[in-house]
Amino acid sequence: MMLPALDARTQCVRSGAARPRLPRAARLGACALTLVGGLLGFAGHGLGQTQTSKAETPAGDPVKEVKVEPGLEGSWKGGGEVAFAVTGSRERARCRAHYVRKTKDTYAMNATCATASGKASQVATVHKVGENRYRGNFHNPEYDIGGTIFVVVNGNSQSVRLSSTSGSALFRLSR
Numbered sequence: 091m092m093l094p095a096l097d098a099r100t101q102c103v104r105s106g107a108a109r110p111r112l113p114r115a116a117r118l119g120a121c122a123l124t125l126v127g128g129l130l131g132f133a134g135h136g137l138g139q140t141q142t143s144k145a146e147t148p149a150g151d152p153v154k155e156v157k158v159e160p161g162l163e164g165s166w167k168g169g170g171e172v173a174f175a176v177t178g179s180r181e182r183a184r185c186r187a188h189y190v191r192k193t194k195d196t197y198a199m200n201a202t203c204a205t206a207s208g209k210a211s212q213v214a215t216v217h218k219v220g221e222n223r224y225r226g227n228f229h230n231p232e233y234d235i236g237g238t239i240f241v242v243v244n245g246n247s248q249s250v251r252l253s254s255t256s257g258s259a260l261f262r263l264s265r
């Protein structure tokens with residue numbers, strides 16, 4: 091299924107369509123606006139700080155304020171440090187995480203992190219436990235390691251803390 095914004099954008103590059111010819115600058119400007127609108131349409135929900143919006147009904151009556159919390163959904167990347175329990179050593183790590191909303195307050199996460207020692211992938215399910223705070227369990231199937239994960243979202247960044255009997259990690263991710 092193609093989104094309307096993307097469909098309109100592809101119309102900009104298709105040739106031979108029956109429509110009035112506009113000057114080149116006008117066509118390019120319309121295509122650029124359509125592309126930006128499509129990208130902003132993808133960004134939509136969950137980006138930015140908590141927002142409050144007010145509206146009025148057609149009769150002019152006020153509508154309840156709606157508070158939109160920053161969400162986890164989408165892709166995040168960043169880095170941090172991993173501490174290994176057995177050796178006591180620490181390593182810097184770079185990570186990419188992707189969250190998918192499962193229910194109103196639950197997200198599934200897939201993440202891949204790399205250190206100087208290697209690369210590891212893990213999955214998690216996190217549940218909302220407070221405003222912009224999530225807790226859950228993670229599992230790394232390759233090394234059969236599991237533990238707890240705690241996420242705090244602050245606008246377009248998040249701090250992620252993982253802990254298990256094998257070690258712990260602290261990351262700062264952003265959109």
